[in-house]
Amino acid sequence: MDRDDYLRSRLDEYIWLKSVDAGVSRKRFLQILATAIGATAFGGLANPAPARSEISKSKSLNLTNTFKAKESNILKPLPPGYISHSKGTLEMNWGAMYKRGYIVPNDWFYVHNRSTPPPFDPSTWRLRVEGTGVSTPSSFTYDEIISMPSISVTSAIECAANGRRFFEEVYNQRLSVAGARWRLGAIGVAEWTGVPLSLLLERVGLKSTAVDVLVQGADIDSLHSQKSKFSTVVPIAKALLDNSLVVYAMNGEPLPPDHGQPCRVIFPGWGGNANVKWIERIEVSETPIYTQWVTKQMVLVGSDYLPTAPYKGELITYQNVKSAFELAWPATISAGYHLLRGRSWSGKGKIVRVEVSLDNGKTWQLARLREPNFPFAWVRWDIDWNPVPGEYSLQARATDNLGKTQPTTVRWNNFGLLYGGIVSHPVKVQA
Numbered sequence: 001m002d003r004d005d006y007l008r009s010r011l012d013e014y015i016w017l018k019s020v021d022a023g024v025s026r027k028r029f030l031q032i033l034a035t036a037i038g039a040t041a042f043g044g045l046a047n048p049a050p051a052r053s054e055i056s057k058s059k060s061l062n063l064t065n066t067f068k069a070k071e072s073n074i075l076k077p078l079p080p081g082y083i084s085h086s087k088g089t090l091e092m093n094w095g096a097m098y099k100r101g102y103i104v105p106n107d108w109f110y111v112h113n114r115s116t117p118p119p120f121d122p123s124t125w126r127l128r129v130e131g132t133g134v135s136t137p138s139s140f141t142y143d144e145i146i147s148m149p150s151i152s153v154t155s156a157i158e159c160a161a162n163g164r165r166f167f168e169e170v171y172n173q174r175l176s177v178a179g180a181r182w183r184l185g186a187i188g189v190a191e192w193t194g195v196p197l198s199l200l201l202e203r204v205g206l207k208s209t210a211v212d213v214l215v216q217g218a219d220i221d222s223l224h225s226q227k228s229k230f231s232t233v234v235p236i237a238k239a240l241l242d243n244s245l246v247v248y249a250m251n252g253e254p255l256p257p258d259h260g261q262p263c264r265v266i267f268p269g270w271g272g273n274a275n276v277k278w279i280e281r282i283e284v285s286e287t288p289i290y291t292q293w294v295t296k297q298m299v300l301v302g303s304d305y306l307p308t309a310p311y312k313g314e315l316i317t318y319q320n321v322k323s324a325f326e327l328a329w330p331a332t333i334s335a336g337y338h339l340l341r342g343r344s345w346s347g348k349g350k351i352v353r354v355e356v357s358l359d360n361g362k363t364w365q366l367a368r369l370r371e372p373n374f375p376f377a378w379v380r381w382d383i384d385w386n387p388v389p390g391e392y393s394l395q396a397r398a399t400d401n402l403g404k405t406q407p408t409t410v411r412w413n414n415f416g417l418l419y420g421g422i423v424s425h426p427v428k429v430q431a
């Protein structure tokens with residue numbers, strides 16, 4: 001591809017400029033680029049961090065949020081066919097993704113917010129990095145963050161409750177939580193640009209004794225607690241992976257308010273809630289940090305799961321394997337030839353095989369996988385279909401490179417998390 005050649009030829013120059021800029025050694029920066037897991041080969045160059053002058057000029061950077069008078073907590077316009085389950089949720093419309101590109105455009109990306117995006121003022125915003133695990137606690141301004149060396153990572157973010165509705169449908173039983181009854185649209189893939197968290201932690205003198213990292217947002221977690229701000233905790237090993245980023249750009253644009261403006265973290269592969277938006281504080285600790293999110297919310301609770309104190313259930317980290325058709329739910333199509341399409345993904349690995357059943361699980365055939373197929377993101381696949389009129393139940397079953405295949409049945413858990421089972425997609429074929 002021309003664009004790739006062009007970018008490749010500029011790679012050296014770019015790295016050099018970036019590393020000089022940032023005062024890090026070129027070798028260190030190359031290491032970061034070369035070892036980035038799930039990072040597009042030189043994605044950071046395809047959409048280099050917008051220069052400071054560009055950012056302040058850019059119209060799309062909404063410096064002071066204009067709050068809409070209506071009920072929704074979501075600021076961007078809701079695209080047609082998208083479902084809002086509540087004030088702060090917007091489910092991606094799989095039908096709209098038919099034959100679309102690898103990446104979900106920002107306007108179409110699902111949203112899971114507990115409150116309205118907090119206002120952002122670049123002159124007063126600070127990211128504090130502190131705690132017993134660092135020797136020189138510091139605050140960073142927005143300009144400082146965007147001037148640091150950056151990389152871009154193409155990764156999915158997926159709500160840990162994606163597919164929640166299927167627990168209730170399959171078990172014909174109500175879940176005991178109030179959260180959104182997502183089908184499979186609480187996922188999206190984007191190119192995230194930002195500073196490797198490891199680099200930021202290096203700057204503040206990360207101690208070798210650090211064990212946990214808490215990332216806190218600016219919003220109150222209204223659903224679970226009236227007092228505390230939304231946060232997540234990851235072990236230091238996850239925080240230091242090359243694709244764990246403090247993100248300020250999404251698909252080449254400054255991070256939109258709904259998705260965390262000015263900065264969020266991404267921890268590829270982990271449940272969506274780990275990707276804290278509107279961040280304002282990072283705490284690195286030499287002792288384990290137990291928040292209610294980690295011990296009470298992000299756990300599998302049910303008779304099939306064993307709690308280990310202080311966790312109230314089995315702890316969730318990485319997401320599982322899932323598949324979705326690029327079809328409305330339910331779909332109505334006309335008889336005759338169709339290119340059936342869909343996408344499959346795995347929290348930890350990369351999809352190696354997708355099988356599709358057009359007869360409710362009786363027979364299966366292999367789908368064609370389309371490049372690209374990045375780990376921590378998804379793969380697009382398709383299959384030819386020539387249906388006669390009737391009612392159909394389509395199924396897709398993916399397998400990742402760790403050997404994990406989507407099961408037919410999923411064990412119940414009370415919060416309806418991690419539904420990774422094969423799903424039956426209803427399709428009506430008309431004459």
Ligand SMILES: Nc1nc2c(c(=O)[nH]1)N[C@H]1C(S)=C(S)[C@@H](COP(=O)(O)O)O[C@H]1N2
Pocket residue numbers: 109110111112113114115157158159160217218219230258259260271272273274275276277278
């Ligand atoms: N500060 C903050 N960060 C947050 C949330 C939130 O409510 N507040 N929701 C989390 C959840 S549950 C999910 S699934 C993802 C959704 O990211 P998106 O809205 O950009 O798709 O953000 C996570 N980060």
Ligand SMILES: [Mo]
Pocket residue numbers: 112158159160161272273
């Ligand atoms: Mo979520």
